[in-house]
Amino acid sequence: MIYVYGIAPSGVTVESPPDGLAGSEVRASAVDGLTAYVSEVGDQLEADEAALWTHERVVEAIMSTTTVIPARFGTLFPDESSLHQAMLDRRPALQAALEKVAGMAELGVRVIAISDDASEGEPEDGRDYLMRKVQAGRKAKELASAVEGFHRKLAPTSTDHRARWFVTDRLVLSAAYLVPVDEVQHFKELAENGPHPEGVEVMCTGPWPPYNFVDATESE
Amino acid sequence: MDEIQARREVTLLELVDRLLDKGVVLSGDITLSVAGVDLVNVSLRALLASTETAMSLGSPQQRQIEPR
Numbered sequence: 151m152i153y154v155y156g157i158a159p160s161g162v163t164v165e166s167p168p169d170g171l172a173g174s175e176v177r178a179s180a181v182d183g184l185t186a187y188v189s190e191v192g193d194q195l196e197a198d199e200a201a202l203w204t205h206e207r208v209v210e211a212i213m214s215t216t217t218v219i220p221a222r223f224g225t226l227f228p229d230e231s232s233l234h235q236a237m238l239d240r241r242p243a244l245q246a247a248l249e250k251v252a253g254m255a256e257l258g259v260r261v262i263a264i265s266d267d268a269s270e271g272e273p274e275d276g277r278d279y280l281m282r283k284v285q286a287g288r289k290a291k292e293l294a295s296a297v298e299g300f301h302r303k304l305a306p307t308s309t310d311h312r313a314r315w316f317v318t319d320r321l322v323l324s325a326a327y328l329v330p331v332d333e334v335q336h337f338k339e340l341a342e343n344g345p346h347p348e349g350v351e352v353m354c355t356g357p358w359p360p361y362n363f364v365d366a367t368e369s370e
Numbered sequence: 371m372d373e374i375q376a377r378r379e380v381t382l383l384e385l386v387d388r389l390l391d392k393g394v395v396l397s398g399d400i401t402l403s404v405a406g407v408d409l410v411n412v413s414l415r416a417l418l419a420s421t422e423t424a425m426s427l428g429s430p431q432q433r434q435i436e437p438r
Contacts, residue, residue: 154396202389221393236397260383355384361388365392
């Protein structure tokens with residue numbers, strides 16, 4: 151089976167990419183101006199945390215040399231000709247994705263509400279319960295608008311973003327930002343140094359390959 | 371949870387979000403067709419659901435965390 155890590159424009163050589171899954175050798179497989187980075191794997195994939203990092207390191211190696219569209223983990227083809235056919239079928243979407251992410255990196259931001267000691271423990275009576283409920287609602291609204299303000303400060307440093315709000319009670323915002331490579335440091339400083347809204351932790355990860363911004367299925 | 375551990379786990383969460391849910395899908399009928407990939411999807415998500423819970427209980431001392 152052919153395992154796919156990512157797709158880049160042809161014409162640039164990625165020098166000595168790291169090993170692929172199960173120690174396989176990563177090589178280029180080009181068709182009509184697009185180059186997929188692939189390796190031969192058996193049909194039983196060892197799919198665990200180490201495998202995820204192996205995939206990620208190969209994509210990062212491509213990204214350090216040229217623009218890359220990262221592939222979803224687990225993308226397999228029975229042979230090279232079926233891979234090439236899939237690339238040709240999606241050529242316009244892949245070209246558009248390459249243009250969109252050229253010179254860009256992805257930054258991840260998680261905004262997590264810090265647990266509130268004052269609202270812990272059993273309420274004393276019905277009145278106490280209602281008061282707490284009203285206060286919790288008010289706090290949630292204040293928190294949401296403060297975190298929206300924080301997001302609005304980050305967004306102008308990016309060309310696009312994907313934001314999920316209130317993923318869980320505490321995970322107020324989980325977002326990905328598409329940031330020009332030469333703005334990455336500036337973005338990280340904005341995200342990490344704040345000022346942050348009161349009552350939250352902010353965690354910034356990356357730069358990542360642009361996984362969130364290469365959806366070639368949209369235009370199929 | 372100490373800071374290095376928290377940092378590692380947030381980075382892992384972000385990695386899993388990206389590799390299993392994002393990235394280009396070249397062929398829907400072939401991706402994830404291999405035995406094991408669906409399984410890891412399930413088991414990793416179970417692990418990470420518990421991690422997410424732990425992270426969301428983060429104390430103020432963890433404010434300076436900066437993964438990667």
